[in-house]
Amino acid sequence: EAQVTQNPRYLITVTGKKLTVTCSQNMNHEYMSWYRQDPGLGLRQIYYSMNVEVTDKGDVPEGYKVSRKEKRNFPLILESPSPNQTSLYFCASSLDASFRGAKNIQYFGAGTRLSVL
């Protein structure tokens, strides 16, 4: 079964305590991406990766880091979380970045709800 798996699903932390949200896909997809979802703002891209060792900033990258050492994994790192990073986070993957074609659907994980106190 095609899956994008995020962990943890829920996380409560305190300001400044480093955390990592993991993301793994089992579809051998080249393209992976992180989004945050906030009420009234839709989904905004944080970082994306075109392939292993190739990452780039999205629209809201400040305060986040990513790495792509293996094709299947794309962790999101918050080195020093702040309350304004309280949000719902989604990892997504697709065959490539064109998003076109019946087989090039972007699949999303179930989300990670993060609260930074």
Added chain:
Amino acid sequence: QQQVKQSPQSLIVQKGGISIINCAYENTAFDYFPWYQQFPGKGPALLIAIRPDVSEKKEGRFTISFNKSAKQFSLHIMDSQPGDSATYFCAASIVDSSYKLIFGSGTRLLVRP
């Protein structure tokens, strides 16, 4: 402008009615317009998509209407059902060095029995 404006923010429709969600964009270089459906506690899932060379695309009860000159596109849900209650996002993409989807702000649809 890399924005997609979506309206309304929320929508309540009676069972059997038509739900209509609208999106507008500025960047004429956008060349792919998908709609995503998101149920509570789940990630968004692709519902239907359209290219700008087509004015309408229908899949079951879901139809995208596309108006290239007005730079607008809309999702119509015919015979709306309570199971359609979800948040809907329009999006747009452009294949340049950006390689990303730009999402609208979302519409929360409630279909009453």
